[in-house]
Each structure stands twice: as C-alpha cells, then as structure tokens.
Amino acid sequence: MTRPEMPTAPSGPGPQSPAVGGRSRRGAPRTYDFRRPTKLSREHVRVLQIAQEAFARQATTVLTTMLRTGARLELLGIEQHSYDDYVATLPKPFFLSTFTIEPLAGKGLLAYPLDLAMATVDHMLGGSGAAQQPERPLTTMETTITGQLLTRLLQEFAAAFTHVADVRPVSDGIEYDPALAQAAAGSDTVMVARFTLSLGTREGAASLVLPFSSFAPALSDAASPQLSESAQRERQRAAEALSERLELVPVDVSVRFTPLEVSSEDLLSLTVGDVLLLRHPRDAPLEVTTNDVTFAHAIASNHRRRLAAAIVPTPSAVKDPA
Template sequence: MTERTPYRARVHAPGEVLEVLPYDFESPELISGTDRDRLDAALEAWGRQLGLQITAKTRAVVDVSTAPSRVQSFGAFIASADGPVLWATARLGGGRVVYRIPLAEARYWSARMLGASGDQAGVDRPLTAVERGLARAAATEHLAELRPATNDLMPEPVLEAFGTEPPSSVDRDAQAVVVVAGTIRRGERRQLALAIDVDVVLERLGAVSPRQDANEVTTRISGHLALAPVEIALRFAPTRVGPDTVLDLAPGDLIPLAHPADRPLVITLDGNPVLRAAVGGNGDRLACVVVESTGGPS
C-alpha cells in the first residue's frame, strides 16, 4: 500500500498580510498559460474570418471582435442568452459545439441576402421558412470556418440541429464548455457566442490528463482546503456579568471567570469549537497545548 504524504498547514505570523485570490467555481481555471493564449488566438482568428464571411454574404461591412474565452457550465451559457436567439448544435470530434445567434441578427442576414436593406428595427416575429433556411446555411458556414481559421486546432463540425430551443442532449449542469463571445460591430452591436465541450478543447490542446477517480478528486480537494488559511482562537468559557459591573470597571479590577482552572480552554476555527487545549509557551510567545479533540465543528 502506498503511503500518502500528509498535508501540513502553514502557520502564519501574527499581522502577516495574506493575499487570497477568490476562485470562481462557475468558471474554473482548466486552461491557463500558453494553452489559454493559443486557444484565444485561434478563436480570435475565427472571429475575424466570421466578420469577413458575414461581410461577403450581406454586403455590409462587419467586424467581429472576440473576448477572452472562459469555462462555465452549459446551463450558465444558456442562461446568459439576451433575448430571442437561434441555436446551432454540431458534432465536434467526440463532443459538441453550440453556436448562438441573436434572432434579430439572423433576420438581418436573411434580409440582406435577399436584397433588402435589413433595417427592421422593432420587428419581433418568428423567421419565415426562407429566412430560417438562409440562417441555417449561414450558421453551417460559420461553424465550418472553425477548423481552417484555427489552423486545425478545432476539428471539423457537423451540424446536427438548428432552432430556437437549446439542445436537450447536453447536460446543463455537468457539462463544462469553453465559451467565446463575438461582438458584431455594425451600428447596433449584437453578440454571437460559441460554446465548445471543454473535453474537446483540452484534447486538442494536448492538455488532457487521465480521468481521476472520484475518491481521488475528493482527497485532493480536501488537501487544498486543509492548506487554506483560517483563523484560530483560544477561548475561555463565556462569563455573564451585569452592565453595572462593566460600567464600574477600573484599572486593577478583577473579573472572576466562570471557566474552572482545571478545565482546558477551547480552540475555535472561524468561531467553531474544534479542540481543547491548555495554555503553554513557545519561546517568548504564548502558545497552547492540544489536550483533547471535540470531533470538529458540526
């Protein structure tokens, strides 16, 4: 049996300033460093190609700028949709990619491709069969640019579904996706968005590690939590006194404590009692000697 190295907590000096960075569990840091730079550069190239393609199809100059990618759940990606949208779902290697298009933008593309001005401000209606067909064809072409624009970083997508409802085949809570938003700059700004299965991205980046056992993941998380800085305090049993006693206190007065002299003090962790200890010393500093465990906070 392999012995595990025990986690050792670091003791911080009194008054030491700790720099603690918050961790966003809604957007875990699965991709970082050069892999993140490589991915964002590839998706930025796809955004530029998208702008050129929309410009050629609609005969209206369009510039698509992409924001840095982020990892989030598929459910969060769906919830971030602003207004009516179209969803194009495609098979991408061993996973899926979902392309989100504002309905108003799809209507604009269709109108321009049919020779109209595309100016339909305030129009709120479903797409006609012709508009839907043109929008589907445009989404297929946009997704097809993923592979060449990213220099084969992403595999060739194969469109599976297109409509006004997000795909039900993707687990909204468990599936993590890499999301990149592209802003169309042409008068009124609208935002396209792309969500790619994170497993596909990690595999293409060569950053895939063997799948960890659930117990191993739990052990590792517990280890990280054990290293997180926390505040501990040594506490006497509480003593109740009246307001008159407090108001009459003067230098040199004694307050009898309800804590018996032979009873250990309580060590608290962020206010929760976890251990019992006796007062001790460590060089020129006060310390405590743990004498009994309370079993941890409930």
C-alpha cells in the same frame, strides 16, 4: 469564498460571468466554486485565443461578402462555465445553432441575438437590414437562407482550428429557447468565446461554445506540441549539418606572451632601439587565444624553417596531481 478575479470579458445579455481571457480591472473579487475548479490553463487560453481570433477575422470577411454590408466579429474573451451557467446568461428568445464536431465527441454552439439573425436574412434577400425585425422563429425559407451562411461560418471555424484539431463541423439544428438547445449536459464544462457582432448599424453579443472534454487533449498537444518521428529526424539531420559546417569555419588564432602594461608616457616616448621588458617568465608557456579567449597553452618551436607553437598542458594541469 473569494479570490482575486482573473481577467473578465463582457458576457453579453444576462449577468456578468467569470472569464479566463479578456480585460477587466485587477483586484476585483469574484465568487469561486471549488466544486468546479478552473480547467483552462494559460497555455490552453493562448491556443484558443489564436484560433478564435483567426475565426473572427475570417468570419468578418464572410459576413461582409455574403451580406454586402459592413460587418465585424471581434473577440472579447474566452471563459469557462458549466453549460447550465452559460445558458442562464442568455435571454429568450435567442438564435442558437448547434453543430457536430466530428470526429470529436459532443457538440458546439453558435449563438447571437435573434434580431441579428433576422437582419442577416434581410441583407441576403437584398434588404438594408435597418428595419424593425420580427421577434419570432425563422420560417422554413429563412432557415434555408441562414443555413448557407452558417455553413460558411463553420467552414471558417474548422480552418481556424486546424492547428488545434482536425474537425468537420456540420450544422445540427436551430433553437430559439436557450433551455432547449441541448449542446451539452448541464454540468459539463464548456469553453465560451465571447464576441461583439456588428452588422451595419446593428450590434450584439455573440458566443461560440465548445465542450472542454472533447478539446482538452488537442489543446494540451497544441500547447506543448510533440514532434513526429519524421520531424525529429529532420531536426537531427539539421543539427548534424550545422555541427559539421561549424567545424569548417575559419577562426583567427593568436599565440601571445603575458600582456604587458606600460604608462601612456612611456608608450609615447618609445624610440627605435628601446627595450621593453616582458613580465613573462622564461619557463612559462605562451597563451593560445581566439577572440581574446585563452583556450590552450604552447611553447615556441619551429617546423620546416617556420616558427611554430607546440601545444603543451596548461599550467594548472601540470600542477594538479589528479
């Protein structure tokens, strides 16, 4: 069964896959598996997009500083997959670093092409990174050097996700065969952030994978944040202070007869001694207005040798027996 496609993003090596965030042509059909319904809401995607874009900006700074070359990590889109479906999009060999996300359950996965991983080592050892990179697992020394970079990237990941969840990611291991990187069970739903990773003249597709079940409560809270008791009390105090100050704001008030309409000719011909006949009935109250809005009625009076207006019921209230 098909339905109109949601926005898609390039999925890097392997076949294209449905995306929750990203850009694509609208109207193109895609296969929809009702056994695996979409779990990421629009609100979840917005929260994730803010966090992942922040991570991409900070990671770009870390890569440029540590590798001493032009580097860029750019978010393409956010997708939902089963873990098996995601792994099937990756070529072999590939650089895959798993990490824990304490205090949340499960693991995360940071993946990018093996030649880019080798190039990072080349740059950190003072090389240009432009030479042909070997297609093999990293040596012990290369793994240690790469571990320093991964530690910095995971620190930036934690900082970018502070408004979502307080996590303390720790690198858990490196794999080169996607089938052996056991970051989740095959049927588990994962959130995949797709990136373009550029290092000097090299460019490849990178991805950051997170378990949906671990982040679902935090994403819902971040999308519809619940205020703490102290924050609620602070808002209440602010509302009371605002109401109190509003009651002290001076307001211009006018008491007027029913407005009179005259022609421009009569208005221009007025001279001293002319009389304008008001259309205001003798027994009708005057209007009490502010900013041209009538909010009460009054009758002419006096108070301590000054003219005054005594507030009276509105004409409608007098006529209404209720």
